[in-house]
Structures are given as C-alpha cells and as structure tokens.
Amino acid sequence: MAQVRVTVDGVEYADDVEPRMLLVYYLRERLGKTGTVVGCDTSNCGACTVHLNGRSVKSCSVLAVQADGGEVLTIEGLARDGELHPVQKAFNECHALQCGYCTPGMIMAAVDLLGDNPDPDEQEVREGIEGNLCRCTGYQNIVRAVQSAAKAMQPGAERPAEAPAPVAGGN
C-alpha cells in the first residue's frame, strides 16, 4: 500500500491505495466521483479526462499515487454555487451530446483547451479535442458548443438575460 494525499474538487483526501490503482478507479470507487467515466481503457477515448494540477489528463493513464500531493478537478467540481460552468451550459444549449457518455471528458478537455486558447477557430477546437472520441459522432454540435462557450467566457461578454424572477404577491 502507498499513501496518496490529493485534493479533489476542492476537498482534501488521504488514502492508502495499491500502487497499481489507476486514478480513474480511485476517483470512482474510493471517492464515489462517478461523473468521470471509463470509456475504452486503452487511452484512446478521453472519456475519463480530468484536470491534474491544472492540466487535462486521461485518468486511466495516471496512477493514483502519481497524483499524490496534487490537485484534481473532475466534471463534478466544475459548477459553482449551483451554477453550471459556461462550457457545461454551452453543451446543454447546443445539444452537444447524444448518448452523453463522452460528455464529461469532452467538457473537461474543452475547459482545458479554452484555458490555453480562449478564442479557438473551428480547426483549433477539432485539434484541441482530438484526444476525445464521440462514438455517436456528434462532433458538429460539440465543436459549436466549445466555440459558443468561448464567446460566453470572453471578458466583457454579456451574461445571458436571467429569466424574470417569479413575482410573489400582487403588487
């Protein structure tokens, strides 16, 4: 057994794990973070993408012990105060999913890409998410969602109008 101390979605954990435990299984089976899924187990599909120390990684290709001392962000830690992350919103609004299995990894890859390149053109989006496969082949809307999120995240971008609050009382 080896000890791993890691911060996941803002919460610190310390656990004894077998060195052979992959990070994705640590997240899913120890911490219950099942939002991160296992797609292919061959490093190709990217469904298990999370951020480790601020960079996207395939968590099936990282040992839990390699994350020791590090900070992990999963799809479950993206929303803030009940508000979806702009990339999550854009995936919703652009219907950027069919079966949804690739979505957690796609979103984490897209957030990483936009951190690096806040205004990618279509080709840059396609290359930026080449490590993520959508078996429904729903790439068109995924690319649209990433570009739409990029616009929404530009400094000074107008926030979408909030729905009017329900009026209580009769004034």
Added chain:
Amino acid sequence: MIPAKFDYVRPSTVEEAVSALQQGGEDAKVLAGGQSLLPVLRLRLAAPSLVVDLGGLAELRQIGEDGDMIAIGAMAAHHDVMRNELVQRHVALLGQATETVADRQVRHRGTLGGALAHADPAGDLGPVALALDAEFVIAGSGGSRTVPASEFFVDYFTTAIGENEILTQVRFPKYTGWGSHYEKFNRTAQAWSMVAVAAALKIDGGTISEARVGLANMSSTPVRATGVEQALVGQAATADAVRAAAEHATEGTDAPSDADAAADYREHLARVLTGRAVLAAAG
C-alpha cells in the same frame, strides 16, 4: 485494478532512483510520464515487480541553454517542450514534431525522455533526435555518460540505456535560423505514424548548405536519411531538385509490413513525405 501488482517507489534524487533500479533487479521498470507504460501495464503486456517513478525529480524537468546546446531534462513534458522559447528558437523541428504527439492530454503527461527511452520506431521524436545529432545523458551507479543519437537507438524498443541506468537529459545542438518541418502520415487523429519525416535545412543565398532528414517507422529504429541529405546539399530548394533528392529516402531502410501498410507502400510514402517535408522546411 487492471495492472498486475507491483511495488512502487518515488525517489527524490537520481542516485536514489539508480539504486532502487539496482535493488529491483531485472523486473524493475522506470516510470516517466506513463503514457506508454501505463497502457502496457493495463494490458498486462508487462508485469514489473517494481516501478520506479521519476515524477519526484523536479530537476529533470528543466529546459535550459548550456553553452551551444539546448539541454532538456528527460522528464520535461511534451507540452512544456513545444511551448519552450529556447526550443522554438533553436530546435524548432523538435517543437514541431512534439506538437503532433498523440493529443493534448497525453502531451501534458508524456515526456521527451520517456518517449525516446521507449524507442517505438513509429515515435515522432526519435527521427528528430537522430537527424539533429542529439546527445543522451545517461546516469548509472558509476556516474553519467553521454551517448550520441547515432548510437542510442539499437532495435525495436531497445536503446543504449543499460539495465540499471536512467536517461536524465537530452541535449540538442542549436539550429538557429534553420528551416524545418515534420511531415506525419497517419490514418486517424492521435494514431502513430505510418511513416513520418523530420527535415531541417540551412539555406544560404537560395542554396541548401546543410540538410538533416530523419524517418519514423521505416525500420526497427529511427533512420537518418543521409542519402537525401547529401543529394540536397548544394542544390537550390526547387521542387524538382527536392523530388530528385527524395528518391534516396529509402536507402538504408528496412520498412516493416503490418496491418497499416505494406513495406512497399511505406517506401512510397517515405519518398513522397520526404519531398513534402523538405519543401516545407525550405519555406
């Protein structure tokens, strides 16, 4: 738990890493970024008794200038290599090839030293290191030794790194002001190359004065296309001259046949891609 059981150490100095390897015996394995080793462990194609993780050796991530060389720590991640200003300015070809390695996630974890030590003949960085006369600094119990690229690649997945040794640094001469291009041919995004060509040229007054060309996946190791290099020197970088030189691309190769491509198709690709790479390098 998909990989087989293994013991694990994460040393904090190169000396500790070397001694851990010695104690671990022949079933010990070095873990760099893990982007080749972990897939192999998951498939149980390897079952090392001990994994020595170099992830704790921060000094092996440094990239710097050392006299007239650019010295890159073996644990520098692909992402950091391709974004490094010294690399972009003096060893542009390395940056260009590194950008094509796998995908963003893999480039965040995978390392220059790990990829070169893994020595997959289809790898992108071997032909660059070979063509650019890189030097490999290898640490063992008796200290460090330096091996030229021409002696580093021995066979499929086999290098000059000995059993209880660790690759610590890769050093590149400066190719400041050279034109360069990495031309990779693969079937799908993130796939290994069927064939790839790394080319760098020094052009003086419209004439090629020096040329470096390396090939991926044309033999059991990366191949230096010296026939092409010799044919290019003294020529103007015209399409005709480059195509004529590219006819030499298969000299000294032993192209494999596999599910992706037969040997004769690879030979065709080597000639065509060499022409493209050299023309692009010429600008």
